[in-house]
Amino acid sequence: MAFKGGDLLSEKAAGDGHGESSSYFDGWKAYDMNPFDLRHNRGGVIQMGLAENQLTLDLVEEWSKNHPEASIGTAEGVSQFKRIANFQDYHGLPEFREAMAQFMGQVRGRKATFDSDRVVMSGGATGAQETLAFCLANPGEAFLVPTPYYPAFDRDCCWRSGIKLLPIECHSFNDFRLTEEALVSAYDAARRQGIRVKGILITNPSNPLGTITDRGTLAMLATFATEHRIHLVCDEIYAGSVFAKPEYVSIAEVIERDVPGCNRDLIHIVYSLSKDFGLPGFRVGIIYSYNDAVVACARRMSSFGLVSSQTQYFLARMLSDEEFIGHFLKESTRRLAARHERFTSGLREVGIGCLRGNAGLFTWMDLRGMLREKTPEAELELWRVIIHKVKLNVSPGTSFHCREPGWFRVCHANMDDETMEVALDRIRGFVRQHQRRAKAERWAAKGQLRLSLPRHGAAAAASPYLALSSPMSLLSPQSPMVHAAS
Amino acid sequence: MGGKLLPAALGAGSPHLSQVATSAAHGEDSPYFAGWKAYDENPYDAVTNPDGVIQMGLAENQVSFELIEGYLREHPEAAGWGGGAGSFRDNALFLDCHGLKSFRKAMASFMEKIRDGKARFDPDRIVLTAGATAANELLTFILANPGDALLIPTPYYPGFDRDLTWRTGVNIVPVHCDSANGFEVTVAALQEAYDEAAAAGMRVCGVLITNPSNPLGTTVKRTVLEDILDFVVCKNIHLISDEIYSGSVFAAPDLVSVAELVESRARHGGDDVANRVHIVYSLSKDLGLPGFRVGLVYSYNDAVVTTARRMSSFTLVSSQTQKTLAAMLSDEAFADAYIRTNREHLRARHDHIVAGLARAGVSCLRGNAGLFVWMDMRRLLGDGDGDATVAGELRLWDKMLHDVKLNISPGSSCHCSEPGWFRVCFANMSSATLDLALARISRFTDGWNCCS
Numbered sequence: 001m002a003f004k005g006g007d008l009l010s011e012k013a014a015g016d017g018h019g020e021s022s023s024y025f026d027g028w029k030a031y032d033m034n035p036f037d038l039r040h041n042r043g044g045v046i047q048m049g050l051a052e053n054q055l056t057l058d059l060v061e062e063w064s065k066n067h068p069e070a071s072i073g074t075a076e077g078v079s080q081f082k083r084i085a086n087f088q089d090y091h092g093l094p095e096f097r098e099a100m101a102q103f104m105g106q107v108r109g110r111k112a113t114f115d116s117d118r119v120v121m122s123g124g125a126t127g128a129q130e131t132l133a134f135c136l137a138n139p140g141e142a143f144l145v146p147t148p149y150y151p152a153f154d155r156d157c158c159w160r161s162g163i164k165l166l167p168i169e170c171h172s173f174n175d176f177r178l179t180e181e182a183l184v185s186a187y188d189a190a191r192r193q194g195i196r197v198k199g200i201l202i203t204n205p206s207n208p209l210g211t212i213t214d215r216g217t218l219a220m221l222a223t224f225a226t227e228h229r230i231h232l233v234c235d236e237i238y239a240g241s242v243f244a245k246p247e248y249v250s251i252a253e254v255i256e257r258d259v260p261g262c263n264r265d266l267i268h269i270v271y272s273l274s275k276d277f278g279l280p281g282f283r284v285g286i287i288y289s290y291n292d293a294v295v296a297c298a299r300r301m302s303s304f305g306l307v308s309s310q311t312q313y314f315l316a317r318m319l320s321d322e323e324f325i326g327h328f329l330k331e332s333t334r335r336l337a338a339r340h341e342r343f344t345s346g347l348r349e350v351g352i353g354c355l356r357g358n359a360g361l362f363t364w365m366d367l368r369g370m371l372r373e374k375t376p377e378a379e380l381e382l383w384r385v386i387i388h389k390v391k392l393n394v395s396p397g398t399s400f401h402c403r404e405p406g407w408f409r410v411c412h413a414n415m416d417d418e419t420m421e422v423a424l425d426r427i428r429g430f431v432r433q434h435q436r437r438a439k440a441e442r443w444a445a446k447g448q449l450r451l452s453l454p455r456h457g458a459a460a461a462a463s464p465y466l467a468l469s470s471p472m473s474l475l476s477p478q479s480p481m482v483h484a485a486s
Numbered sequence: 487m488g489g490k491l492l493p494a495a496l497g498a499g500s501p502h503l504s505q506v507a508t509s510a511a512h513g514e515d516s517p518y519f520a521g522w523k524a525y526d527e528n529p530y531d532a533v534t535n536p537d538g539v540i541q542m543g544l545a546e547n548q549v550s551f552e553l554i555e556g557y558l559r560e561h562p563e564a565a566g567w568g569g570g571a572g573s574f575r576d577n578a579l580f581l582d583c584h585g586l587k588s589f590r591k592a593m594a595s596f597m598e599k600i601r602d603g604k605a606r607f608d609p610d611r612i613v614l615t616a617g618a619t620a621a622n623e624l625l626t627f628i629l630a631n632p633g634d635a636l637l638i639p640t641p642y643y644p645g646f647d648r649d650l651t652w653r654t655g656v657n658i659v660p661v662h663c664d665s666a667n668g669f670e671v672t673v674a675a676l677q678e679a680y681d682e683a684a685a686a687g688m689r690v691c692g693v694l695i696t697n698p699s700n701p702l703g704t705t706v707k708r709t710v711l712e713d714i715l716d717f718v719v720c721k722n723i724h725l726i727s728d729e730i731y732s733g734s735v736f737a738a739p740d741l742v743s744v745a746e747l748v749e750s751r752a753r754h755g756g757d758d759v760a761n762r763v764h765i766v767y768s769l770s771k772d773l774g775l776p777g778f779r780v781g782l783v784y785s786y787n788d789a790v791v792t793t794a795r796r797m798s799s800f801t802l803v804s805s806q807t808q809k810t811l812a813a814m815l816s817d818e819a820f821a822d823a824y825i826r827t828n829r830e831h832l833r834a835r836h837d838h839i840v841a842g843l844a845r846a847g848v849s850c851l852r853g854n855a856g857l858f859v860w861m862d863m864r865r866l867l868g869d870g871d872g873d874a875t876v877a878g879e880l881r882l883w884d885k886m887l888h889d890v891k892l893n894i895s896p897g898s899s900c901h902c903s904e905p906g907w908f909r910v911c912f913a914n915m916s917s918a919t920l921d922l923a924l925a926r927i928s929r930f931t932d933g934w935n936c937c938s
Contacts, residue, residue: 008691008724008762009789013628018796052579061574073558073810081558082551088776123616123801130800134653135507160627160653160797198502274581281580281805283616297507300514301653304620308804309777 017159019152026384027393036391038418046423049393051207051361052414053241053278055335059328060277063318070317072310080313087309090302092121096312099319100286104271106325107240112252114288120298121312122285123305125237125272126156129201131287131301132268133161135294136231137198142166143233144186144200146178148364148400148407150207150235157201165201166190169403172366175355176209178202180220187228199231199266200224205238205248208400208409209364210357212242218254222262233268240276240329243337244358255290264290273315275361276332282311336361336413339420343412346424350431361413365394368406370434379405390430392423511652517880518644518899525893532918540923543893545700545857546914547734547774549831553824554773557814564813580805583798585614589808592815593782597767599821600733605745607784613794614808616779618730618768620801622649622694625764625783628793629724630656630691635683636726637661637693639671641860641900641907643700650694659683659690664904665862668851669702670710671695676717692724692762693717698731698741701900701909702860703836703853705735708742715747715759724762730781733772733825736833737854748786760786769811771857772828778807832857832913835920839912842924846931857913861894864906866934879905890930892923 027049036044069076072084087093094116101114122128137143139162145153146168157165168186170176183200190197200221204213225232234251242248251269255262269288274280284307287298319325344354344363355364371378376398383396386408397407412420502508521543530538558564580586587609594607615621630636632655638646639661651658661679663669676693683690693714697706706714718725727744735741744763751759765784770776780803783794815821839859840850851860867878876898883896886908897907912920 008629008722009793010628010631010634010691012631013789013793018793020796054575054579057575057578060578064574073564074562075559078555078558081555082548085551085554085775085777086546086548088770088779123620124799127800135503138504138506141504155799160800198504279578281578283802283804293503293507297503297512300512300648303617303648304623304653305616305801306779308616308779308807310807310810311804314806 012160017155019155019159022151022399024151024396024399027387027395030387030391031393034391036419036422038416038422042422043391045387045391045393046419046426047393047414048411048423049395049409050414051275051411052280053275053332053336053361054414054416055278055339056328056332057278059331060279060318063321063324064314067317067321070314072313077313084309084313088306090121090299090306092119092307093309093312093316095316095320096307099316102322103319103325104239104286104288106322107276107329108248108250108252112250112256114252118288118290118295120287120289120295121302121305121307122287122298124274124280124283124285125235125270126152126285127305128270128272128285128287129153129156129233129235130159130161131298131305132233132270132294133157133163134301135297136233136268137161137163139163141196141198142190143231144168144183144190144197146170146176146182146202148176148208148397148402149201150203151395151399151401153201163198164195166195166197167401168200172355172404172407175211176206176364178213178217178221180224183221183224197228197230199233201233201235203235203238204251205236205242205359207238207360208362208395208397209355210360210362211355211364212246212248212359214246215249215254215258218249218251219258222251222255222259222267225266226259226261226263229263229266231266231268233270235270237270237272237275238360239271240332241336241361242359243333243340246358248359265293266291268294282315283307284311284315339412342417343410343420343424347427350428350435352427352431355407362409362411364397365408365410366406367408368404370431371406374405376405382406383408386430390426392426506653509652511648513644513648513652516644516899518896521883521887521893521895524887528891530891530919532916537891539887539891539893540919540926541893541914542911542923543895543909544914545771545911546776547771547828547832547857548915549774549835549913550824550828551774553820553827554775554814557817557820561813561817564810577805577809580808581802583613583795583802585612585803586805586808586812588816589803589812590614592812593767595818596815596821597732597784599825600772601741601743601745605743605749607745611784611786611791613783613785613791613798614803615781615783615798616801616803617770617776618728618766618781619645619649621766621768621781621783622646622726622728623654624794624797624801625726625766625790626650626654626656627797628790629726629764630654631689632656633688634691635659635686635688637676637679637683637690639663639675639695639699641669641701641897641902641909643696644895644899644901646694656691657683657688659686659688660901660903661693662903665851665907668704669699669860670707671714673713673717676714680721690721690723692726694726694728696728696731697744698729698735698855700731700856701858701895701897702851703856703858704851704860705739705741705855707739708747711742711744711747715744715751715763718762719758724764726764726766728766730766730768730771731856732767733828734832734857735855736829736836739854741855745784762787764790773824775811778811779803780807780811835912835917838917839910839920839924842921843927846924846928847935848927848931851907858909858911861908861910862906863908864904866931867906874905876905882906883908886930890926892926 031045034044036046068074071077072081097116097119100119101116104114142164267290271286273284353366395409525539528538530540590609590612594609597607635657659679661675768781785791849862867874895909
């Protein structure tokens with residue numbers, strides 16, 4: 001009997017839980033086939049779909065050069081080689097845990113302190129989310145997640161664990177803030193479907209929004225979790241990437257100061273060095289739980305995804321260099337703020353607005369006015385134009401489960417200044433072209449209808465968004481122009 | 487901003503964790519952890535605690551470190567980020583579940599050298615994972631559904647109970663082997679295990695072997711491998727070959743890797759075998775680098791490679807480590823010298839412990855690989871009335887731990903169906919410590935001989 005390649009694999013292997021069949025991978029493919037290069041391929045696709053922080057690697061590199069003893073293979077560090085290479089204890093190097101706890105506190109402006117015995121390693125934040133799903137919920141049970149959310153949560157939390165993610169819908173009318181009403185509604189909807197909710201998963205600062213969750217909402221979440229005896233997982237991997245006011249508030253601070261009566265056994269934080277430090281290759285994920293049983297279980301599970309002891313050793317040294325870290329965080333904030341400002345002001349020049357963000361490595365860009373119609377299909381149509389004609393790999397909001405079509409996440413910290421300018425030029429060129437076409441179509445429509453539209457003309461002048469809107473929106477069913485045209 | 491003050495009673499006590507979290511399948515409640523405890527509480531140290539417990543339960547390779555340290559001293563650029571602007575940056579940003587190409591090529595080449603060139607490895611079939619622990623779990627997720635069965639010859643590495651079943655929901659059904667034929671796997675035993683699984687309503691997804699074997703310290707004979715391959719083809723199931731000790735074969739017979747058989751069968755026109763064979767490797771044992779978390783899945787099945795690569799997102803190898811090791815392992819002169827020298831060191835250690843045990847009247851299964859010996863203590867069980875039981879084995883183990891002060895691993899922890907066998911590691915200590923351990927065993931058996 002011939003044994004074909006795909007035969008006899010598990011359901012998990014044969015299914016789509018890996019998330020890569022999604023059409024969103026078209027953007028990646030387009031980039032891979034034609035990647036932009038400042039010197040060799042200026043016509044290529046610019047990668048704006050990757051939330052990487054490339055702005056501060058020079059600082060880390062310099063530190064590494066000045067501290068050869070932090071690398072166990074160098075002459076200065078090799079005396080530690082045997083001890084470190086042999087160290088596979090899943091508690092992790094004590095100095096690494098201590099340095100990480102110290103660093104997490106420093107990132108949060110020392111408004112919270114972290115106990116090194118609660119620091120548990122994982123295979124990046126990816127591994128941390130999966131481990132928590134395994135620890136906190138059974139197959140078929142659910143976590144509630146505010147939309148829009150990081151697409152890979154579907155794979156990380158659900159693929160091998162079998163848990164479900166159910167959305168808490170958030171909307172632009174209140175800047176996508178999570179409300180108690182929306183949370184209750186999602187919770188009740190799950191109950192009605194007979195699905196057991198085991199936890200809430202938030203990302204703070206938010207990916208893709210680039211905003212932080214305010215203190216009141218965090219307190220509301222901690223209270224809700226306590227009252228309903230469900231877990232609260234806070235993914236804080238962008239905590240060190242807050243570059244403007246309002247000041248960041250971590251759940252760690254809230255449970256100490258604002259909701260002291262909350263059940264701490266429910267509170268778990270995911271952290272990583274992939275974003276704040278720009279070290280995704282080093283695979284440093286951390287689970288920090290206030291629940292002893294979860295710490296113990298996650299630690300056992302960390303056997304499946306420990307951080308390389310070579311990397312632990314290096315980072316233990318770097319993260320405990322408080323002076324360097326202080327300088328790094330300050331400089332990182334400054335560079336992120338500058339980059340964010342440059343990018344968003346460049347967009348404003350052509351009337352493109354963004355959700356007002358103060359954190360993260362990306363912007364939540366509002367292109368609703370450029371949609372042919374307010375549908376996900378129209379969003380994907382626009383997205384394909386952006387990828388193939390404008391040659392920018394941006395991420396469409398529907399890939400983040402956003403309910404409102406027309407939003408796009410655009411990463412801007414993963415490139416140098418020159419590339420950023422090329423990207424802005426392309427966006428501006430595209431938007432202006434779109435505006436010209438829309439204007440021409442409106443004039444053509446006007447010509448056909450032989451009606452003057454002072455009211456609409458005035459409105460168009462007042463709002464830059466309407467200037468971008470398609471002529472279709474003027475021919476709504478309620479408009480008298482429809483009758484006139486037909 | 488004040489928060490709501492919640493009544494003290496509300497929220498008291500922990501909410502449910504998952505079934506996976508509360509199960510005992512992590513294996514750490516097992517009585518065998520008493521051994522670790524005894525060592526942790528009273529660890530031997532030549533200077534500060536010469537009467538402490540000597541750790542002989544840890545399969546670590548510490549006999550060849552100086553080769554690696556020597557390489558690094560001569561090639562400092564391997565551990566640094568090399569010259570040229572941006573190489574730190576490139577490495578730190580490198581996040582690709584394909585892994586560094588240079589590292590995969592180096593691993594493929596290393597695996598070929600270990601097998602004396604008798605099999606080729608394609609770097610594009612290598613999927614990197616953070617250790618063999620992750621590789622074994624990942625393969626299980628890919629090849630089996632919850633409730634399915636994996637057939638594993640006994641005795642086997644105790645960690646498999648956790649690695650293969652804990653989060654996957656898959657069952658291990660043992661394939662019983664015993665000393666009558668040197669613990670070799672037989673087709674009859676495989677069939678018996680297969681039938682047992684079927685009777686319990688479990689679908690068998692595959693067979694998992696460890697070659698060289700942990701805890702036996704032996705390589706699997708070519709004819710036995712052929713039988714196992716025939717069996718998996720006949721039953722239309724998978725074969726996982728955990729070859730993490732493949733670089734630790736120090737005596738005849740040479741290692742026969744399943745890779746060799748897959749190639750030979752392919753040459754003879756059989757197209758039914760390759761797609762079901764998957765190999766696990768790691769640098770924790772052969773190179774003595776368990777802390778670096780370097781494991782891999784090597785599969786001849788394209789769908790498995792693709793899926794494994796996607797799943798490896800949960801367990802990638804640090805790019806820093808990939809870079810350091812790529813440089814070292816692609817240095818052919820180093821790799822050749824290391825493999826050769828490591829084998830010599832292991833052989834010397836092995837022969838030394840076997841001779842020492844023989845003088846103490848203790849025999850071992852004849853081994854040719856690994857970092858341990860499979861010691862035969864059957865005659866020391868019970869009160870000499872010949873009734874070998876697990877209880878007797880555990881009593882003997884307890885004596886070894888608390889009186890002789892050696893942490894060795896009882897066969898029952900490896901699911902051995904024949905009481906009285908113990909795994910004893912010899913490569914994780916200095917030779918002076920090994921001699922001391924042998925002296926302690928000798929005193930113990932002298933005492934035994936006197937009294938019996």
